[in-house]
Amino acid sequence: MCCSSRWSRCCLEGVSTREVPTYCRICEPLCGLIATVEDGRLVRLRADKEHPLSRGNACPKGIAFTDIQNDPERVLYPLRRTASGEFERVSWDTALDEIGARLRALIDEHGIESLGWYFGNPSSFSYSHTLWMVGFQMAAGLKHVYSAGSQDVNNRFVASELLYGSLTSVPVPDLDRTDFLLMLGANPVVSHGSVMSVPRVREKLTAITGRGGRVVVVDPRNTETAKLFEHVGVQPDGDAWLLAALLQVIFEEGLEDAEAVRRQATGGHELRRAVARFTPEATAAVTGLEPDRVRALARDLARAESAAVYGRTGTCLGRHATLVAFLIDALALVTGNLDRPGGCVFGKELVAVSKLNARLGLVGYGKNRSRIGGFPDVLGTFPAAVMAKEITTPGPGRLRALFTSAGNPVSSVPNGRELASALGQLDLFVSIDLYVNDTNRGADYVLPATTFLERDDIPLPFAALSPTPYTQYTEPVLAPYGEAREEWWIIDALATRIGVQPFAFGPTRPAGRLLGALRRRVPGLGSARPTPSLLVDLALRTGPYGDLFGLRRKGISLRMLRRHPHGVVLADRIETGVLRDVVQHKGGRVRLDPDEIVLELSVLAARPADPAYPLRVIGLRELKSHNSWMHNVEQLMRGDREHAARINPKDAAVAGISDGERCRVTSPHGSIEVTARLTEDMVSGAVAIPHGWGHHGGWQLANAAGGANVNDLMSTDIADIEPLAGMSNLNGIPIRLDPLP
Ligand SMILES: Nc1nc2c(c(=O)[nH]1)N[C@H]1C(S)=C(S)[C@@H](COP(=O)(O)OP(=O)(O)OC[C@H]3O[C@@H](n4cnc5c(=O)[nH]c(N)nc54)[C@H](O)[C@@H]3O)O[C@H]1N2
Ligand SMILES: Nc1nc2c(c(=O)[nH]1)N[C@H]1C(S)=C(S)[C@@H](COP(=O)(O)OP(=O)(O)OC[C@H]3O[C@@H](n4cnc5c(=O)[nH]c(N)nc54)[C@H](O)[C@@H]3O)O[C@H]1N2
Ligand code: SF4
Ligand SMILES: [Mo]
Numbered sequence: 001m002c003c004s005s006r007w008s009r010c011c012l013e014g015v016s017t018r019e020v021p022t023y024c025r026i027c028e029p030l031c032g033l034i035a036t037v038e039d040g041r042l043v044r045l046r047a048d049k050e051h052p053l054s055r056g057n058a059c060p061k062g063i064a065f066t067d068i069q070n071d072p073e074r075v076l077y078p079l080r081r082t083a084s085g086e087f088e089r090v091s092w093d094t095a096l097d098e099i100g101a102r103l104r105a106l107i108d109e110h111g112i113e114s115l116g117w118y119f120g121n122p123s124s125f126s127y128s129h130t131l132w133m134v135g136f137q138m139a140a141g142l143k144h145v146y147s148a149g150s151q152d153v154n155n156r157f158v159a160s161e162l163l164y165g166s167l168t169s170v171p172v173p174d175l176d177r178t179d180f181l182l183m184l185g186a187n188p189v190v191s192h193g194s195v196m197s198v199p200r201v202r203e204k205l206t207a208i209t210g211r212g213g214r215v216v217v218v219d220p221r222n223t224e225t226a227k228l229f230e231h232v233g234v235q236p237d238g239d240a241w242l243l244a245a246l247l248q249v250i251f252e253e254g255l256e257d258a259e260a261v262r263r264q265a266t267g268g269h270e271l272r273r274a275v276a277r278f279t280p281e282a283t284a285a286v287t288g289l290e291p292d293r294v295r296a297l298a299r300d301l302a303r304a305e306s307a308a309v310y311g312r313t314g315t316c317l318g319r320h321a322t323l324v325a326f327l328i329d330a331l332a333l334v335t336g337n338l339d340r341p342g343g344c345v346f347g348k349e350l351v352a353v354s355k356l357n358a359r360l361g362l363v364g365y366g367k368n369r370s371r372i373g374g375f376p377d378v379l380g381t382f383p384a385a386v387m388a389k390e391i392t393t394p395g396p397g398r399l400r401a402l403f404t405s406a407g408n409p410v411s412s413v414p415n416g417r418e419l420a421s422a423l424g425q426l427d428l429f430v431s432i433d434l435y436v437n438d439t440n441r442g443a444d445y446v447l448p449a450t451t452f453l454e455r456d457d458i459p460l461p462f463a464a465l466s467p468t469p470y471t472q473y474t475e476p477v478l479a480p481y482g483e484a485r486e487e488w489w490i491i492d493a494l495a496t497r498i499g500v501q502p503f504a505f506g507p508t509r510p511a512g513r514l515l516g517a518l519r520r521r522v523p524g525l526g527s528a529r530p531t532p533s534l535l536v537d538l539a540l541r542t543g544p545y546g547d548l549f550g551l552r553r554k555g556i557s558l559r560m561l562r563r564h565p566h567g568v569v570l571a572d573r574i575e576t577g578v579l580r581d582v583v584q585h586k587g588g589r590v591r592l593d594p595d596e597i598v599l600e601l602s603v604l605a606a607r608p609a610d611p612a613y614p615l616r617v618i619g620l621r622e623l624k625s626h627n628s629w630m631h632n633v634e635q636l637m638r639g640d641r642e643h644a645a646r647i648n649p650k651d652a653a654v655a656g657i658s659d660g661e662r663c664r665v666t667s668p669h670g671s672i673e674v675t676a677r678l679t680e681d682m683v684s685g686a687v688a689i690p691h692g693w694g695h696h697g698g699w700q701l702a703n704a705a706g707g708a709n710v711n712d713l714m715s716t717d718i719a720d721i722e723p724l725a726g727m728s729n730l731n732g733i734p735i736r737l738d739p740l741p
Pocket of ligand 4: 152
């Protein structure tokens, strides 16, 4: 099956064993793995020493994926819910034909706008899943599309739209060359880095201080990352104030790189005016930080030889998420650190999506508005926080049939209880997943997806996010277990049944003529059609690193990548001096004063204190959990793992709670019970609780792990959804702690 695999024969019983290089698709470093396969079954995963960047490094989750691949509780056959609420096995034909018939009836009665899709985080690691999802959305004209993005990163995209006129152009910190990294709301030592694709990220960070530089971590918790470097214990959701104060000091003291601001941007004066009131003194009550410390930080950052500013989920899930993402890049630009070595730099895409999109305007920002709340779409998706109300609110355009793929929104979006109850009101609910999870347990059908080891892949969106540009193509390592199928195949099969075909442009259109040559017969899908690998090969070959069908020596194509099964480094480092090419605004300059941002700064006000809810809850990721879906793995759940809230001892004392006791956490929106773990790591006022616990699915070990869904504390009130990007507010929510008897 794989040209790169090494075969050996076990002399005893003729068992065939293969060692196949591939890569992990659980999180963003995409570490190289070697899979040991015996007679079509995975027996082991280990780190790939020959991978050019991860070089023999992988984390416990990647290695433990063997147990997910082989989990007896994995869904391997299409399931249909019976009248008694149990699932029964049905054939693919039965499932697809029945779903198709129900969809056609719904569309006849209520139109295509009654149909919706939520795709979760693991989809972003599958090029074929995302490609076919987008193809289906465009071909069918789907409006109700939701994703994990509104709980994760859409604010980052909208900030890029405002700054650069290019939603998908996101700068990354140039870790290998920077002298100063200011990191807000990220814990890469545990998360392994996000919106930057950096194998061995811990080494990259310690190398900065090793060569005499600094790493400053702004976080309400003294995290595993902060402990290695310098910690600034900000109050939850204080980042907008802190960043504005840093800019204020820099402008006031004339520390800005005036030449860079003039050359790269417009609106510098307006930004300066907009931040003028945010002095370190004026913001101290919100940030919880000493004014002198903020001043010193601003000076050090501005004077550093080179500096990068980087923020991740801790800065994306507050009430001002888009503003914060905007100010992060503005700070880099104003200090002369945007698009220069050691600063924040723009990687080159494998497929020129940003440019193509800017030219063709395929998906963007605010092309549509959500029915509930009137939120602008981001890359064709609406805030997942309105999904429940889109189902329960009567009227034209009501969401009546929902598909979820690679998602567990009851666990991951705000107010899981509301969503769980709304799902029960759907006319049709279909899920494509590896498991019966906390969301699809009430679905009409659960369709079995292949794991990442059972599909071919190339990490399309991640090449531009790697300080050392690289890529890797992998063939499937295993044939699908049971009757698992790839998402793109399932999407295509469903689409066909409602008369829609992704990527089927009419034969008279130029794209149609081109794609005409790119058709292949696929088992189970009827007539010849475009396939993901045909399309991606074309896109790669004509892309920025492509071989241009032979015109560019050493350019890439799938064929070329197959010859390098451990991955290929595409360049030593990200090119700088590319800003004019990145920025799509007329005039080619970054906008520092978009109306949305200037307005938000002018009205920015702290949430009034409520004595009934004196503390704030924030998130926390743990090394051996992955969002909601790795709690069924025995290796990862060994030891004393339990769902616990991290609380500062002073706050616990006020609430009358001791270490190890159970306590009740109450917000204005809900209430959960967790174990209290007291730690000086938390700033006083902030309580950290991991998400993705409190399971009720088809995964017994996960169910038995206990815990609670922290998102039951979160709100889906329209006023609580961040207006610019539709971000869910999951960090900094006011809470109260009470002891449990
Ligand atoms: N082990 C593990 N790794 C993962 C995941 C996982 O679940 N487990 N999930 C993956 C996913 S989907 C993602 S998106 C990435 C996320 O990658 P990261 O964002 O690096 O991961 P987190 O650990 O959530 O780090 C967020 C940090 O923000 C802090 N924080 C919370 N509120 C605030 C605030 O208001 N201001 C500031 N400045 N900080 C705040 C938290 O204390 C936390 O330390 O991780 C990925 N990697
Ligand atoms: N309070 C709070 N909430 C959060 C966050 C937070 O920091 N705090 N973080 C948010 C973030 S950053 C994210 S990304 C979201 C994640 O939110 P979601 O993406 O909704 O949920 P996951 O927990 O990642 O669940 C992924 C599902 O995909 C399935 N799966 C795994 N691999 C595959 C595959 O290859 N194919 C298919 N079809 N299914 C697969 C798993 O079995 C699981 O059911 O959670 C968000 N929610
Ligand atoms: S760090 Fe992420 S990509 Fe690397 S092995 Fe662990 S889970 Fe997989
Ligand atoms: Mo995420």
